[in-house]
């Protein structure tokens with residue numbers, strides 16, 4: 001038997017006979033000719049089946065089979081410029097594996113709730129497949145980028161005894177013998193400890209926020225990439241964030257053209273993401289918003305989603321906003337030596353209304369200042385003693401950021417809602433399937 005070929009590799013097998021294993025995405029034709037649109041997880045290809053050219057049993061099996069039936073097909077790879085992907089399979093044999101009927105997701109329009117409730121099947125549809133393939137390429141790109149730059153991957157725990165990003169959106173759970181634990185909101189504090197041990201590190205894993213907001217940007221479980229560097233300042237953090245985003249976009253453009261085509265993504269919006277990104281301070285951004293007729297921004301407060309959209313619309317690249325007021329940011333951010341009301345932080349806002357994809361900062365390295373901030377934020381100092389040790393023993397300037405994977409994938413794919421960027425999205429009101 002020929003070894004199974006992937007649809008994405010068909011170009012390497014032009015005019016050869018190959019075997020494909022996959023599912024029947026759709027089917028047209030009647031009488032003596034059937035066109036089976038087959039998918040195998042790596043791509044989609046049209047398979048031409050003619051009565052007489054294949055055993056009758058196979059022809060009849062295909063004629064009876066419904067959408068998502070599983071099958072193997074053997075045939076010759078024929079170049080056809082009209083076919084999506086440039087090739088089709090002229091079938092000479094094969095077998096039905098399971099003949100399926102009444103697949104619930106049909107080519108007609110379904111509502112979001114219907115589809116989300118069938119996410120385990122919806123993932124097979126062409127658009128969702130394309131999004132997951134882009135997500136995969138983004139993850140690979142991230143890991144390659146950091147590996148090439150000498151960052152070690154050191155992961156942070158998911159169970160934590162304290163908050164990192166404020167106490168209002170913590171998931172609390174029972175952790176043996178009357179102890180409370182929380183699902184991590186960010187691996188950062190542990191990433192800082194790892195950076196003091198290994199220099200340049202990143203952690204990459206799931207994070208949790210009990211977000212009571214139903215917006216196009218919020219999940220309750222999402223993946224966060226968090227690099228952390230010893231001996232780094234805010235400029236180093238900004239430069240790393242910029243380089244990373246350029247690399248991710250470049251890699252996706254190189255490796256996922258067919259998927260971006262399925263998503264009908266306007267590539268010109270991605271091709272311009274290179275080089276240096278615009279950088280403005282919070283004060284400069286505030287001025288823009290205060291003068292903008294459509295903004296409800298209040299001076300000194302954090303930017304809301306509509307504010308971020310107004311700001312991002314001014315640029316065709318992601319914009320980096322630095323030095324926010326201390327009052328709206330987390331306890332660990334380093335005070336701006338030029339203005340003690342500000343912190344040395346950066347938010348990267350993606351174009352097209354996606355909002356913040358990266359949040360980061362230089363960290364407070366001074367023990368006394370950090371203790372005061374922990375107290376000012378009403379956090380229990382006892383739980384942070386281990387974290388304070390990082391300032392007691394060989395404290396150095398350091399910094400890093402967190403990149404939201406789903407928001408980044410959502411932006412690159414041009415998705416309306418971040419939920420489609422997660423294989424099994426968790427949101428307020430949805431933990432199934």
Ligand code: 4AD
Nearest residue numbers: 186188218219222226356357358359360401402404
């Ligand atoms: O800005 P955030 O809250 O930063 C931190 O947690 C830092 N401790 C990271 C660090 O410096 N190591 O979150 C980082 C990113 C956001 O920019 C956003 O992309 C994403 O995580 N994010 C969410 N994505 C989906 N759903 C949510 N509810 C999110 N909250 C944050």
Ligand code: MG
Nearest residue numbers: 347356358359
């Ligand atoms: Mg943030």
